[in-house]
Amino acid sequence: MALKISMGQYFAAESPIHRLDPRAKVVAGLAVMVSVFFIHTPAQLALGLVAMLGVVVLAHIPARKVVESIRPLVFVLLLLSLFNLFLVNTGEVLWTAGPLRITTDSLRAAWLYSLRLVVGVIAAALIMLTTTPSRLTDAFDAMLAPLSRLGLPGHELAMVFSLMLRFIPTLVDEASAIMDAQTSRGGALGEGSPIKRVRAVIPVLVALLASSLHHANDLSRALDARCYEGGAARSHWHPLRMRGADWLALLLVVVYFVTIVLWG
Amino acid sequence: MDRVAALSHVTLRYQSGAQALEDVSLVVRPGERLCVLGSNGSGKSTLASVLCGLLAPDEGTVTLLGERVFDSGRAEPIDFAAYQRARRGVGLVFQNPDDQIVTTVVDEDVAFGPENLGVAPDEITVRVERELRRVAMMDYAKADPTRLSGGQKQRVAIAGALAMEPQVIVFDEPGSLLDVRGRRAIMRVMGRLAADGATIVHITHFMEEALEADRVIVLERGRIVLEGTPQEVFGHADKIARLGLEEPFAARLSRRLELPWTCDADALEQAIAHRLDKTRAKLPSASNAVPYFDDSPSNKPAIAAEHVSFSYRTERKALDDVSLGIAPGSSVAIVGQTGSGKSTLLRLLCALEVPDAGNVLVNGISTRRKRDRRKLHGTIGYVMQHPERQLFAETVLEDVAFGPTNMGLSAEEVARRCRAALDLVDLVGFDDASPFELSGGQQRLCAIAGILAMRPRIIVLDEPTAGLDPRGRQELRWILERIGEQGVTIVQVTHNMDDAARADRVIVLDQARVMLDGSPREVFCAQTRPALHDAGLGVPTALDWALRLGLACQPLTLDELVACLDLSIRPAQSEEV
Numbered sequence: 001m002a003l004k005i006s007m008g009q010y011f012a013a014e015s016p017i018h019r020l021d022p023r024a025k026v027v028a029g030l031a032v033m034v035s036v037f038f039i040h041t042p043a044q045l046a047l048g049l050v051a052m053l054g055v056v057v058l059a060h061i062p063a064r065k066v067v068e069s070i071r072p073l074v075f076v077l078l079l080l081s082l083f084n085l086f087l088v089n090t091g092e093v094l095w096t097a098g099p100l101r102i103t104t105d106s107l108r109a110a111w112l113y114s115l116r117l118v119v120g121v122i123a124a125a126l127i128m129l130t131t132t133p134s135r136l137t138d139a140f141d142a143m144l145a146p147l148s149r150l151g152l153p154g155h156e157l158a159m160v161f162s163l164m165l166r167f168i169p170t171l172v173d174e175a176s177a178i179m180d181a182q183t184s185r186g187g188a189l190g191e192g193s194p195i196k197r198v199r200a201v202i203p204v205l206v207a208l209l210a211s212s213l214h215h216a217n218d219l220s221r222a223l224d225a226r227c228y229e230g231g232a233a234r235s236h237w238h239p240l241r242m243r244g245a246d247w248l249a250l251l252l253v254v255v256y257f258v259t260i261v262l263w264g
Numbered sequence: 265m266d267r268v269a270a271l272s273h274v275t276l277r278y279q280s281g282a283q284a285l286e287d288v289s290l291v292v293r294p295g296e297r298l299c300v301l302g303s304n305g306s307g308k309s310t311l312a313s314v315l316c317g318l319l320a321p322d323e324g325t326v327t328l329l330g331e332r333v334f335d336s337g338r339a340e341p342i343d344f345a346a347y348q349r350a351r352r353g354v355g356l357v358f359q360n361p362d363d364q365i366v367t368t369v370v371d372e373d374v375a376f377g378p379e380n381l382g383v384a385p386d387e388i389t390v391r392v393e394r395e396l397r398r399v400a401m402m403d404y405a406k407a408d409p410t411r412l413s414g415g416q417k418q419r420v421a422i423a424g425a426l427a428m429e430p431q432v433i434v435f436d437e438p439g440s441l442l443d444v445r446g447r448r449a450i451m452r453v454m455g456r457l458a459a460d461g462a463t464i465v466h467i468t469h470f471m472e473e474a475l476e477a478d479r480v481i482v483l484e485r486g487r488i489v490l491e492g493t494p495q496e497v498f499g500h501a502d503k504i505a506r507l508g509l510e511e512p513f514a515a516r517l518s519r520r521l522e523l524p525w526t527c528d529a530d531a532l533e534q535a536i537a538h539r540l541d542k543t544r545a546k547l548p549s550a551s552n553a554v555p556y557f558d559d560s561p562s563n564k565p566a567i568a569a570e571h572v573s574f575s576y577r578t579e580r581k582a583l584d585d586v587s588l589g590i591a592p593g594s595s596v597a598i599v600g601q602t603g604s605g606k607s608t609l610l611r612l613l614c615a616l617e618v619p620d621a622g623n624v625l626v627n628g629i630s631t632r633r634k635r636d637r638r639k640l641h642g643t644i645g646y647v648m649q650h651p652e653r654q655l656f657a658e659t660v661l662e663d664v665a666f667g668p669t670n671m672g673l674s675a676e677e678v679a680r681r682c683r684a685a686l687d688l689v690d691l692v693g694f695d696d697a698s699p700f701e702l703s704g705g706q707q708r709l710c711a712i713a714g715i716l717a718m719r720p721r722i723i724v725l726d727e728p729t730a731g732l733d734p735r736g737r738q739e740l741r742w743i744l745e746r747i748g749e750q751g752v753t754i755v756q757v758t759h760n761m762d763d764a765a766r767a768d769r770v771i772v773l774d775q776a777r778v779m780l781d782g783s784p785r786e787v788f789c790a791q792t793r794p795a796l797h798d799a800g801l802g803v804p805t806a807l808d809w810a811l812r813l814g815l816a817c818q819p820l821t822l823d824e825l826v827a828c829l830d831l832s833i834r835p836a837q838s839e840e841v
Contacts, residue, residue, distance in 0.1 A: 162368075182666075184645070186670030210655070221318060221358065222356075225318060227377065227380045235381075
């Protein structure tokens, strides 16, 4: 019962997008994700999709990788489509069956509102695919730095984020080992009534919690031994620096954002 | 500075009241290679933490790198500022490589320590490259650490510690979770460091590793009970045995041969070779001094794999056209280096995975159908790597009862089986203890009892002795012997060739295929040694000695080697008889 997840899957390549400053990428990605909610017409949607496709090509990411990152969300998007299809009531009625009703507006909402989310998902996937987790952490560290000035643990939050990215694969492996162990001891994972299923998961969670605590203990020993004291006195091996290309990318994103918003 | 670290009358108790260190006085000198031995729970790791400045004791004084960090005679015993300064000069590498790597790219992880010390970027570049080269990981500078083998990860951890340019480096059982090749690589790195004049404190469960040290100390219940050169320490054979440690192979051999006692392999080899030379002419050529035991022909195999292939996702094949049959009641050892497909083979045999091509049959039943697979889980017990990590229940008894209860047995039957299983692993009286309170070795036994309580006819173990101390390893061997006597088929993956040589049969996997399959005597011999070496494997210690000495016989155990050498060294006596 091997679990595999594709979170934080960096795709190594040499491209202008890979070379961008991670802060620029995070800001640009957030802007695109916000812009999604201003998409109300097919023309806007087309612009969004074309723009994303352009970036995918620029980043030398194979289409397969992008599709893989959308796949887990297909079910959610379909569900959203269904909701929109039956819950939007305005517009001309096309079809009715009892309380269910499909209208011109609901049909449009069903496909448009699901597809516009794909634009945001591709943007998020592109950040993860073109940025190593370490660079991403640097970006968060830099962006959370103002918090430190207010006395909030900005650097520490970034460190926690980094450790999370680092340990997710380890914990996933462990969870799958625990599930194997219980399956081979006759544990009924994923079988029987919902109550049975939930009960079968409890031993897995307890074992996983115990091993997480163990990791946490070891990890604090490792961080102490390597003199991690957070923040101030640290140096950076590759300090972040915004270059012309980064500013250009941000400018293009601003143009894109304004176009989407004004075009609606 | 004539002392890197000095502990004087140090005592440390844990909150639970357990005594971890008791009146320990110790000086670590610059350029010294100090080895610390002791069974599980003797206080070795606590000592490592104190030496690294990560743990302050309750009594005594501690001086690290010239800083008096702890002095129970002072009003404020702990000097936090001094601790912080001292820690910058001490490196630590410990057991679990996974928990020491904090970032997601190898070279950035090595840079993490220097960054914390505020080292300038150009200087970090120099250090990262230098240390990755030292541990032979330069080709993996941009790799994702989670994709590396345990040994490679541990080398990255060492590079990360060295990049901080510590004045002393503490290795806390760095090889206990690694395979033979990984461990050897760590020892090579340590040897190079020692040659460069580094100060090293090395904590280990492997006696052969202690032989490389300048000085050895042995801990028991938090006290230093033996101290001296390896030769001096291992000279106390009785005491070493009583402490749950074992003598190095050379020491045992020299004593059995009644030669002047030594634990130095090279010296002993010379001494033997010297006596052999005189008698070599009289050696019968190619005589096999040891009787050959053949495998009894089997009727119906307990487990059979027929042309099995398997791969995870799209990666290269994890198993490629593997066929084997395992006789009921036999014991089989599967060996092969990391990534050869051993663990995958076990998962297929235990019906946790279904082959892409070919068939796996357990007691004649194919693992293809889901309903059959469920039934098989009661027949075949699977003890995975580090099974103690899967403990979950509130009490030992509850954990052990999990399997039999799932089988739908009556409460009395479950209780009876649990009792028998706990008896077998010698954990009687721990019924109501929390499994998390047991020692590491006991946790392993508890997890194994949970499998044994299901009374499987076949038991499959993945490196059951990994990470245990010598006493724990010996106990586990006895338990497996007892299970074997009950007619249970035992299949185990092992990194230890001496363990493999004790099985009825040895299967060698290399690059997803079966490379060798036969009795230990067929698999381990002079002819196969080069191939085994290429596959990253060794031969049993006794055979290694015989081959190095150029003996005509091919012993697999110490007894056989002694018998063989007795014949070779004293042929004159046998002629008289």
